[in-house]
Amino acid sequence: MATVPASTLAGNVAPVKIRIRDLEKSFDSPAGRVVALADISLDIPTGCFFMIVGPSGCGKTTLLRILANLETPTRGSVEIGSPAVGQPGNSMIFQGDSLFPWMTVWDNAAYGLAMRKRPKSEIDEVVGHYLARIGMTRFAKAYPNQLSGGMRQRVSIARAFANNPDILLMDEPFSALDEQNKVMLQEELLKIWEETRKTVLFITHSVDEAATLGDRIMIMTAHPGRAKRIVDVPFDRPRHVLELRAQPAYGELVFSIWGELREEVQRARALDEGEVRS
Amino acid sequence: MTTIRHANLEVGAASSAGEAEEIAHDMATNTEAAAHPLVTNKVRQARLSGGMSASNRDRIINVISPIALLVLWEIATRTGIFDARFFPAPSQIFDTLVTLVGNGTLWNNTWASLQRLFWGALLGGVPALMLGVAMGLYRPLRAIVDPLVSATYPVPKSAIMPLILLIFGLGEASKIVMVAIGVFYPVLINAVAGVREINKVYLDVGHNFRASRWQVFTTIAVPGALPLIMSGIKLGIGMGLILIAIAEMIGAKSGLGYMIWNAWEVLSVETMYVGLLTIALLGFLFTLLLNEIERVIIPWRVQR
C-alpha cells in the first residue's frame, strides 16, 4: 500500500485529465468569509477512478462544482483535457434529489441526449440500455415523486451515464441506498466503468466504498478543505465487491484511511465547538 | 337623460368592479400561501374518506350546492320573503331564459363575450407568461420591469377604461384590450414567483447538461413554474370575466355585459338575471375546465 503526499503527484506518467493548481474557493456570507477550499494542487490521470473522502462541509461538493463549471475559483487554476469531438466534457450526479419532478424517469434519463439534440433512435437505445442496467425499465413512465429515494438516485446515475461524458462527477450517488442495493450498484458501476474507463471523481462518506471502487483516494481536511493525503489503492481489476472485502489487505487499507479520517472529523468537530463557544 | 344615467352607471360599475379587483388582487398575492394548504387539505380528505375518492366527492358537491341555492330562492320568492320585483323566482327567470335561448339573443351575446374573452386572454396571457418566466430567470430584466409592474398593478383596471376607449375606440379592440390587461397581471406575477421558487439545483442540472437558454426556458423554467402559472391563469380568467362585463356596458352593441345593461334600461329584471347567471355559469365552467386542464398538463402532481 503506497501513500503519496499530494504535492509529489505532479509529473505522473499517465496523461493528465485534470490539473488543479493552488485552488482556493471562499464564499462571502453575512456571517463572514468562509474558506471552503485552500491550497488544492492535484493531477488526475485520464481513466482514473478518483475518490474523495472528508468530513462534512470540507468542500468536496464545492470542488466538483468548480470542475463542472458551476462555481468559479477564487484563486488558482483548473485545466481539464478536452473530450473527444462531440462528447460532453462532464456530467454531474448531484448530491441529493436532482431529478426533474415534471419529467418521467425516461425523460429524465434522456435529458442530456435530448439537450444535445441526438436522434431519437440513439436516445431510445442508450436510455433503454442504462435504465435496464440500473433495473428501472419497469418505471420508465413513472414520475420521480412515485419513486423511493434510492430509485431516484439510480435514475440520476442513468441520466449521467446516458450522456456519455468524458468525465463523470459523482457526488455521494449511493448515499440513499440500502446496503444490498448499494453493493449491487457498486458492482454494476464497476462493470460499466470497466467497459468505458472514464475518468471518474466520486465523493463518498464511506471508507469502504472508497477502497472498493477507487484507484486513488483523496482524504481532505476540514476548515478549510485541503488535500491531506492521497492514497493509492493497489487492488487488481476487474474487482468483485464482496471478494475484495474478504482480503486482509483490504481491511488494512480501510483501517488506515479510517485513522486519518477520524483525526480530521474530530478536528472539524473541535473547530465547530470552538466557534460555538467564542 | 340617458347621458346622466350613463354617468351614474359608470361610477357605480367602477366602484363595484374596484371591489372585485381588490379581492382578485388579494387572491393573486396570496396564491403561494393558499396553494399549499389546499394541497394538504386534499391529502387529508383522501385519507379520511374511505370508498369515494376525494376529487369525485368534490365534484358532486360542486354540482349540488348551486342547485340547493336555487331551490331555496324559489321558495323564498313564492312565499313573499323576497320582493319579486328585485328577485324574480328562478322559474320566471327560467321562462325568460327559454325565450332568450329560443330567439338566439342569449347565444349571440354569450358568443360575443366568449370571443372577446378568448382573444383577450391570448393577447394578455401569452406575453405575460413569456415575460414572467424570463423575469424569473434573469435578474436584470426583473430589476427593469418589476418597478413598472408594481406601479401599474394597483391601478383599478376599470379606471383606465376611458383611456382604453380613447386609444382603441368603441369597437372590439378596446374590449379585448381590457380583458388582456386583466389577464396579464396575475399571469405575469405568478410566472415570476413560480420560476423563482424553482430549486436552484434544477438550473444547475440544465447548465451541466448544456441546455441552451431556450431549452432552460422550455424544459425547466416553464414546467417548474407551471403550477403557479395555472393559478395565475385561473385568476386572470376570473379578472377577464369581470372586465368584459364592464367593458360591454359602455359603448357595446353585443355581449353579456351589454345584455345586462340593456335589460336595466328597459327594466327587464329577468333578462338581467339571465345575464348574471350566464356569467356565473361561465365562471363556473371555466373553473372546471381549467382544473381539468391543470390535471392533464401537471401529471407529476398526482399523489402516490
Ligand SMILES: Nc1ncnc2c1ncn2[C@@H]1O[C@H](COP(=O)(O)OP(=O)(O)OP(=O)(O)O)[C@@H](O)[C@H]1O
Ligand atoms: N453557495 C455557498 N455560499 C456560502 N457558503 C457555501 C456555499 N456553498 C458551500 N458553502 C460552504 O462551503 C463549505 C463546503 O461546502 P461543501 O458543500 O462543498 O461541503 P461538502 O464537503 O460537500 O459537505 P457534505 O459532505 O456535507 O456534502 C461549507 O462550509 C459550506 O457552508
Ligand SMILES: [Mg+2]
Ligand atoms: Mg457535499
